[in-house]
Amino acid sequence: MTxxxxLDHAEALLARVEACCDSINEKTDADVDNQRVGGMVTLTFADRTQIIINLQKPLQEVWMAARAGGFHYKFNGQEWRDSKGTGEFWSDLARYASQQAGEPLAFSS
Incomplete structure (x- = not known):
């Protein structure tokens, strides 16, 4: 991948994360604050915990840091997969965000 x-795929992912947060805030009682600065989106939950998603351009990866740990994702042509082969970005984000929010949250590509 060039x-x-x-950058096209990674920027689309960050934009989608922001759109999902906006939708969650409109449709649920969850309060997920999202702030974007350059190639990084920070999600802050009511309990003040955070999930940070940022671009790692030299490695062509997207990194996610959550209370559950740190994860690296590479685009395989169809989806962002954990570089250790353990998960897919959107399902992982939904799981970790739900844990930190204390209620089920839906994130999708």
């Missing part, structure tokens, strides 16, 4: 292709 650097330009990576």
């Amino acid at each position: 650097d330009l292709e990576y």
Whole structure:
């Protein structure tokens, strides 16, 4: 994948994360604050815990730091997969955000 292709996919992922947070805030009682600065989105939950998603351009990865740990995702042409082969970005984000919010939250591509 070229650097330009990576950036297109990675920027679309960050934009979708922001849109999902906006939708969650409109449709549920969850209060998920999202702030974007450059290639990083920070989600802050009511209990003040955070999930940080940022681009790692030299590695063509997206990194997610949550209370559950740190995770690295690479785009395989169809989806963002954990570099250790243990998960997919959107399902992992939904699981970790739900844990930190204390209620089920839906994130999807």
